[in-house]
Each structure stands twice: as C-alpha cells, then as structure tokens.
Amino acid sequence: xxxxxIPFGRRDEDSxxxxxxxxxxxxxxxxxxxxxxxxxxxxxxxxxxxxxxxxSVASALVxxxxxxxxxxxxxxNGPASGASAIKNGLLAIASGYYDTVLVVxxxxxxxxxxxxxxxxxATMTHPTAEYVYGITLPGLAGMFTRLYMEKYxxxxxxxxSISIKNQAMGTLNPYAHVEMALSKDGIFDDPxxxxxxxxxxxxxxxxxxxxxxxxxxxxxxTALDKVKKPxxxxxxxxxxxxxxxxxxxxxxxxxxxxxxxxxxAQQAFERAKLKPTDIHVAELHDAFTILEIAxxxxxxxxxKGEGGKAALAGKTKLGGQIPINLSGGLKARGxxxxxxxxxxxxxxxxxxxxxxxxxxxxxxxxxxxxVNFGGFGNNVLAFVLRRVQE
Amino acid sequence: xxxxxxxxxxxxxxxxxxxxxxFHDRCMECKSREFEPVKPQGDVRLLTFTRIYNxxxxxDARYLIIGVGEFENxxxxxxxxxxxxSYPLKTGMTLKPVWAPxxxxxxxxxxxxxxxxKG
Numbered sequence: 244x245x246x247x248x249i250p251f252g253r254r255d256e257d258s259x260x261x262x263x264x265x266x267x268x269x270x271x272x273x274x275x276x277x278x279x280x281x282x283x284x285x286x287x288x289x290x291x292x293x294x295x296x297x298x299s300v301a302s303a304l305v306x307x308x309x310x311x312x313x314x315x316x317x318x319x320n321g322p323a324s325g326a327s328a329i330k331n332g333l334l335a336i337a338s339g340y341y342d343t344v345l346v347v348x349x350x351x352x353x354x355x356x357x358x359x360x361x362x363x364x365a366t367m368t369h370p371t372a373e374y375v376y377g378i379t380l381p382g383l384a385g386m387f388t389r390l391y392m393e394k395y396x397x398x399x400x401x402x403x404s405i406s407i408k409n410q411a412m413g414t415l416n417p418y419a420h421v422e423m424a425l426s427k428d429g430i431f432d433d434p435x436x437x438x439x440x441x442x443x444x445x446x447x448x449x450x451x452x453x454x455x456x457x458x459x460x461x462x463x464x465t466a467l468d469k470v471k472k473p474x475x476x477x478x479x480x481x482x483x484x485x486x487x488x489x490x491x492x493x494x495x496x497x498x499x500x501x502x503x504x505x506x507x508a509q510q511a512f513e514r515a516k517l518k519p520t521d522i523h524v525a526e527l528h529d530a531f532t533i534l535e536i537a538x539x540x541x542x543x544x545x546x547k548g549e550g551g552k553a554a555l556a557g558k559t560k561l562g563g564q565i566p567i568n569l570s571g572g573l574k575a576r577g578x579x580x581x582x583x584x585x586x587x588x589x590x591x592x593x594x595x596x597x598x599x600x601x602x603x604x605x606x607x608x609x610x611x612x613x614v615n616f617g618g619f620g621n622n623v624l625a626f627v628l629r630r631v632q633e
Numbered sequence: 634x635x636x637x638x639x640x641x642x643x644x645x646x647x648x649x650x651x652x653x654x655x656f657h658d659r660c661m662e663c664k665s666r667e668f669e670p671v672k673p674q675g676d677v678r679l680l681t682f683t684r685i686y687n688x689x690x691x692x693d694a695r696y697l698i699i700g701v702g703e704f705e706n707x708x709x710x711x712x713x714x715x716x717x718x719s720y721p722l723k724t725g726m727t728l729k730p731v732w733a734p735x736x737x738x739x740x741x742x743x744x745x746x747x748x749x750x751k752g
Contacts, residue, residue, distance in 0.1 A: 362689035372655040375745050376713050376735055377689055377697045385683030386701065393724065444683045491655065493701045493709040498681070 244343070244463045244470060244477070245274020246589040251458030251577035252420040259288075259295050259351040262459035263304050266582075267347045270461035271308075275474060281463075282341040283314035287328035287348035288581035289321055293363050294355055304347065314341075321367045322530065323617030324348060325460070325584025326624035330483055332464045342469050348585035349459030360455045364580065367618050369491050381452055383492055383619040384531040385444030390499050391533055392446060394548075399446065401551035403431045405532035406450040408560055409568050413575025415602050418586075420456045420577030451532040456577030460586035467631065478595045481517065481610075481629040484510025488621045501541045503623040504614060508542035511612070515627035519543035522627070523608040524594045525565060526587035528616035529572040535559075538614050539567060542625070561605065569594070569603045584615035588626060595630040637744060639732045643708040644668035652707050675705030676727050677712075677748055684718055691736060702728060702748055712746030720750070727751055 247269025249262055257265075263286065271281075286301040297303070298317075305315035320327035325348035332344035352360045361379050368374045368383070391397050406425055413419035430440040430450050440448045470477055486506035492498050512518060519542060527542075529535035536550040544565045545553050553559060559567040570576045570590040573583060591611035593599050611628045643654035648665035654673075659666055682700030698714040700722075713735050716722065728748035735745035 356690070358688065358690040361687060362691060365689050369655055373711050375743060376699050376711055377685070377692050378699055378711065379685055379687065379689050381687060382683050382685045382697075382699055385685070386681040386699075389681050389683065389724065441686065442684065443687055444685045447683075489661075491711070493680075493711060494653070494661070 244465045245270045245272070245276065246462050246592045247273055248418050248460040248586055248589050249458060250418045251456045251579060251582070253353045254351070254457040255353070257457070259291055259297070259300065259349060260303060260307060262351065262457065263300065263347050263349040264307050266349060266459035266461040267304065267308055267345060270345065270463045274463035276343070276463060281310050281313050281343050281345045283335060283344045284310055285328040285332050285344060285346045286315070286317045287324035287346065287585060288317055288350060289319055289324050290350060290352065290363050290580065293366070295351065310345070320622055321617040322578070322580045323584055323615045323622050323624050324581045325586065326613065326615035326626065327584070329462060329464070329585060329588060329626070330485060330624055333480055333483060336464055336466050343463065343465040345461065345463050346585060347459060347461040348582040350579035350581040351457045352455045352579060353457050357455065372491050379444065380619065381444040381447060381531065384533060385447045386492065387498060387619070388446050388531070388533040391537060394499050395551070396548060397533065397536060397551040400431065401536065401555050402451055402532040403427060404555045405529065405535050406430065406574060408554070409529060409572045409574035412569050412603065413571030415600070416571050416576060419571045419575045420454050420458070421571070421575040425450060447531055447533070453530045453573040453578040456579045458577055458579035458582045458586070460582050460589045462585060462588055462592070476596050476633070477631040478592045479629050479631055480626050482511040482513065482515030482627040484508060484514070484625045486510070486623055490618070490621055492619055501537055501620045503620050504538055504541040504616065507623045507625040508612070508614065511625040511627045515629065517610055517627055522565060522610050522612045524569060524591065524605040525567045525612040526570060526572065526590050527567055527614045528583070529568055529574050530578055530616065532574065534616060535567060535572065538616070542612065542614060561603065566605050569605070584613070584624065587613040587615060588628065591628050595628060637732045639673060639730060639746065640744070641673055641710055641746060643671040643673060645671045654708050654710055671706065671708065673704040673706065673708040673710065673730070676751065677702030677704050677730050679722065679724055679726050679728055679748070680709070681724055682714060682722055691738070698722070700748060702730065704730070710746055712748045714748045716750060
C-alpha cells in the first residue's frame with residue numbers, strides 16, 4: 244500500500260530513531276496514511292541494544308510517530324529481521340485481527356568502529372563452537388566460497404562479475420550507499436588489482452563483500468479488500484516462505500547446500516501459485532558475491548553450478564534472463580542489517596509499480612522475488628510479490 | 634604455552650547413532666533425547682578454511698586462519714589453524730588438533746581447538 248526508504252550510507256548526523264521515523268513517514272505518506280489508521284507497528288532491528296544501548300525501539304517509534312495507541316513490537320532475526328517483520332505484519336493482517344500494519348526496518352552500524360561492527364554481526368554465530376575462534380560472517384562466507392568453488396567450478400572472475408554489475412547499478416540508485424563503478428581491470432585483471440581489492444576472507448576479496456551501512460526502509464501493509472481507490476498500482480505479497488537450517492555450518496551434511504533458501508523459495512512459489520520462470524525481477528541477499536550466485540541456483544533460476552556462468556554471461560543484468568539486484572543489492576545499496584529485508588521489498592514494489600527510471604526498470608514487470616538470508620543461511624525468508632492486474 | 638587435553642565433547646544419539654557437535658537437546662535425526670558423550674579422536678582432515686583479514690573486536694593480530702576439521706571418529710569442529718598466512722593449506726590435508734589459547738578475554742586466556750601441521 245505504501246513504501247519508503249531513506250538513502251543508505253554513513254549517516255553520522257542522524258540517530259537510529261531519526262532514520263526509522265523518516266522511513267516510516269515516507270511509507271505512510273506513500274500510502275496516504277499521514278494522519279493514522281495504523282493498527283500496529285513492527286520494527287525490524289538487530290543491534291540497537293548492543294550498538295546504541297537502546298532497547299524497545301518499537302515502543303519509542305510508535306510514540307515518536309504519534310501512532311498511539313497502536314500495537315508495537317520490535318522484531319530481531321539477525322540480517323533477516325526485515326523480512327521477519329514483514330512476514331509478521333502479513334500474518335497479523337491475514338488473521339483478520341489487524342487491517343493495517345506499518346513495518347519499519349533500520350540499523351545504525353557506522354556509529355562504532357569496523358572492529359566493533361564486525362564483532363556485533365558475529366554474535367549470531369555459535370558462542371562456543373564458532374564465535375570464540377574469531378569467526379566472522381565474511382569468514383563463514385569465505386569457507387563456504389572455497390567449498391562452492393571446488394564443487395561447482397565457480398571462479399573469481401564470476402564473483403567479480405557480480406561486484407561489477409551490482410556496483411554499476413548502485414551508481415544509478417539514489418538510495419545506494421556505494422555509488423562507485425568498478426572496472427574488471429581495477430579489481431581483477433591488472434597486477435595492481437591485489438592492492439585495490441585485497442583478500443578479506445579468502446577466497447573472498449574486499450569487493451566481494453557488502454559495506455557496513457546506516458539506513459532504514461518501511462512498508463505499509465493492508466488487506467487488498469480494504470483498498471478502495473488506490474492512487475498507485477497495488478502490489479500484493481502473493482506468497483511467503485521461511486525455513487531454518489543448522490546454527491553451525493559444520494553440521495550440514497553438505498555445507499554448499501543452502502536448504503533454507505530452497506525451502507523458503509519453494510514455499511513462496513507454492514503459495515503464490517507461480518514458478519521461478521514467472522519471476523521478472525529479483526532482489527537476492529548478496530551480502531557476499533557468492534551468495535547471489537548460490538541463491539540464484541537454490542531458488543530455481545539456474546541449475547546448480549550454472550549461476551556463476553549465467554552471471555558472467557550477463558543473464559542476471561537488466562534485459563537478461565532474470566535481472567537480479569537492480570537496486571545494487573546489499574553489495575551497493577548497502578546492508579544496514581535490520582533494514583535490508585524491508586528495502587528489498589520496497590525495491591521490488593517500485594519495480595512492479597513501474598516507477599523506476601528506465602536504466603533500472605524491468606519493462607512491464609509483473610512478479611518479483613526477494614530472499615533475505617539470516618545468519619549464514621540458518622533462517623531465510625522469501626517473498627513473491629505480484630502487481631495486481633487492473 | 635602449555636597445551637591441554639582437548640576439552641570438546643560431541644554427543645552420539647543412543648537411539649540412531651547420529652553424532653552431534655555442538656550439543657542439541659534432541660537428536661537432529663530421530664528426535665531422541667538420550668545421548669552418550671564422545672571425545673573427538675585422532676587427527677583432523679581439513680574440510681574448509683579461510684584467512685580472515687578484517688578481524689572482529691577482541692583480537693590483536695593481523696589475520697586469523699580458521700577452518701573446519703573432521704576428526705577420525707567423525708566429529709566435525711571449527712578451530713584456529715596455527716600456521717603462517719603463506720603456509721600452503723589445502724582442503725583434505727591432515728592436521729594435528731591441540732587445545733590451546735585461541736583468544737584473550739578480560740586478561741585471561743580462553744582455550745579452544747587449534748589445528749597444527751603434522752610432524
């Protein structure tokens with residue numbers, strides 16, 4: 244019904260509450276609900292208790308937005324907090340108890356040093372079997388990438404093609420954190436590329452990872468039969484899916500198999516009564532380049548082992564077989580962890596309303612997919628969104 | 634630094650035999666709640682690894698090398714790898730597991746699994 248986002252990046256002057264409030268107001272305005280009509284507020288946030296030393300942000304935000312006495316809850320599910328909050332809003336409306344829910348996701352991560360931010364994200368890992376060793380999310384992604392390369396023949400050149408594609412899209416997105424185009428020479432071919440693009444968690448390099456970002460995004464959800472005269476083409480959540488996997492990577496029989504991604508996407512497709520080939524545009528959780536490739540296979544766009552080749556061949560660019568991350572993805576739009584799952588939905592809504600400039604718009608897009616990847620694939624949510632036919 | 638016995642304990646389901654590490658309250662396979670403790674045995678086969686250069690808070694080092702190893706009795710566990718960054722690590726190679734300091738917390742050593750080259 245309504246969506247909104249504020250530019251992601253380093254927002255030193257803005258507090259977490261500022262960002263949440265501004266994104267929420269944009270969504271309310273977009274929905275034409277500036278003066279109220281919200282039954283409940285769900286706030287997706289992972290780190291305010293650790294980073295800002297502030298808890299119960301939903302209670303603070305519902306007051307700041309003068310939405311009292313609407314219900315309010317904070318929802319924390321790691322980097323999948325955003326999609327979790329939307330799912331809970333969807334279920335609340337589907338239950339019939341609420342008519343309209345405002346979901347706001349946000350994070351302010353640049354308030355602390357890179358060391359602290361990396362540690363904060365790593366608190367998702369198993370405390371005694373993983374975290375104690377200094378493992379980080381890039382570290383888990385590095386170990387996953389090594390296995391994926393060995394099993395499926397993914398190459399560094401394929402990974403680099405994702406970095407280049409998504410950062411190019413970031414230059415076209417006014418909400419993106421990273422607005423710098425990359426050249427293959429600069430980060431891969433040239434002998435100096437090792438200086439520009441050093442190893443971060445090998446075999447992953449610096450430009451294989453998303454930035455640490457501040458930002459917020461919001462959506463207003465309501466039942467379709469409550470929308471009388473929409474000012475914009477309505478977009479429905481036609482299907483959702485959620486699945487979990489083992490906390491530690493080591494306990495997966497095949498650690499390259501992202502079972503939760505497969506199951507979440509299957510559920511979403513079944514509920515929407517659509518297939519992967521019906522999707523016109525997707526926002527996948529590319530916190531690391533390897534994840535865009537692996538997720539594109541696990542959701543069914545490509546066979547296992549074909550995702551990297553498809554990316555290299557341009558099949559995931561605008562105009563390709565299935566355009567992926569035309570927002571720039573987490574890689575360029577940025578990854579304020581609590582905001583990401585909401586921002587993915589906002590970007591797909593803009594696509595399905597046909598509101599984006601032509602250099603980012605999939606022509607006549609009707610169906611979109613989002614995948615929000617929590618932990619290292621241990622809690623994954625997927626949404627299939629559909630433009631309502633007039 | 635004096636090295637200690639490996640303190641990791643894995644858990645074998647008494648009903649179906651599935652091995653778990655870390656601990657689960659119910660078997661991942663058959664949902665049984667009865668386990669027998671199993672000590673990891675022998676050397677480890679390196680399943681995967683990475684060299685991390687962007688470290689989390691709490692480590693005073695230029696890089697960390699971390700891997701997942703499989704013991705000879707099937708227990709899989711993460712550990713630090715005690716080699717120089719240029720050491721030619723390869724998946725599938727055999728390493729020797731030891732119990733050694735892996736980080737310092739409040740001025741005290743915290744012990745954990747460390748994998749070392751054989752010989």
